[in-house]
């Protein structure tokens with residue numbers, strides 16, 4: 001039978017932002033209830049080695065890192081629930097959350113840490129080589145391709161930034177774009193065109209990621225010219241797909257202020273949203289850094305701000 005729970009603080013999302021918020025909130029005595037969502041552990045639960053999260057001198061596997069965060073949150077006193085929020089009402093006090101199981105949560109404060117998902121090309125070969133040469137994050141994985149030749153796919157700001165970042169590490173970077181001009185800001189384009197290690201490949205789409213099976217590794221990409229249909233192959237060891245991200249914010253549409261791309265808007269230096277008592281942290285409100293450690297940092301901020309807000313409300 002569906003149950004209704006009344007808590008002071010609920011947290012949606014179990015990535016680095018949500019778990020860090022849970023650790024801080026639990027240690028502040030708020031006994032938070034965290035709803036894990038469809039992907040317990042968030043984006044890092046689907047990656048292989050993480051080399052840039054502080055505190056791990058040796059690379060740690062993404063799923064293991066997230067299991068450790070979950071265990072730490074539990075030990076500190078957070079309750080983790082394997083369920084998904086399917087509706088929220090933020091115009092009511094307390095806020096109401098309906099879960100997929102039919103259970104309901106009523107809460108005085110809410111932390112949204114539902115993250116974002118990278119957009120992919122949708123190729124079978126892309127899925128097969130994800131984590132084995134195919135990536136959506138140059139800051140995360142560029143280091144593994146030092147001195148190698150890689151391709152970046154896309155034509156917006158992110159693609160150009162990824163290509164520039166990789167050009168400082170890699171021997172050569174192809175920028176594959178389906179049009180003959182970039183959408184990126186002019187200043188970024190100028191930096192890109194001035195970088196001799198980057199070669200734009202105009203009017204081409206990726207048709208297949210090429211690679212070997214044992215060991216599983218990328219060896220190239222097959223491209224198709226969008227006008228002539230002519231095919232060509234590039235020998236690359238890494239492919240960075242940079243065609244955008246989708247923040248998981250559909251639930252909050254028309255209830256919270258969002259930018260044109262659907263990211264929840266928070267003021268600089270704060271996680272407060274347009275509804276007092278609702279806080280947003282991690283990739284759901286950050287399209288600039290998109291890192292586990294920055295998500296964790298803003299999860300900490302959200303918990304501290306929620307604690308202060310609840311104290312002012314007199315609910316603690």
Ligand SMILES: Cc1cc2nc3c(=O)[nH]c(=O)nc-3n(C[C@H](O)[C@H](O)[C@H](O)COP(=O)(O)OP(=O)(O)OC[C@H]3O[C@@H](n4cnc5c(N)ncnc54)[C@H](O)[C@@H]3O)c2cc1C
Nearest residue numbers: 013014015016017037039042043085114115282283290292
């Ligand atoms: C393949 C890959 C490799 C990466 N490697 C690195 C790396 O090496 N280093 C690094 O710093 N960063 C890396 N990143 C980026 C990093 O994973 C993200 O920046 C970080 O996970 C963002 O954390 P988050 O908590 O904001 O959101 P996410 O990790 O996206 O987690 C979102 C959470 O919200 C939950 N959720 C969504 N909708 C709902 C709902 N309706 N109800 C309840 N819960 C919901 C999901 O289940 C998930 O648990 C990588 C990303 C990817 C995809």
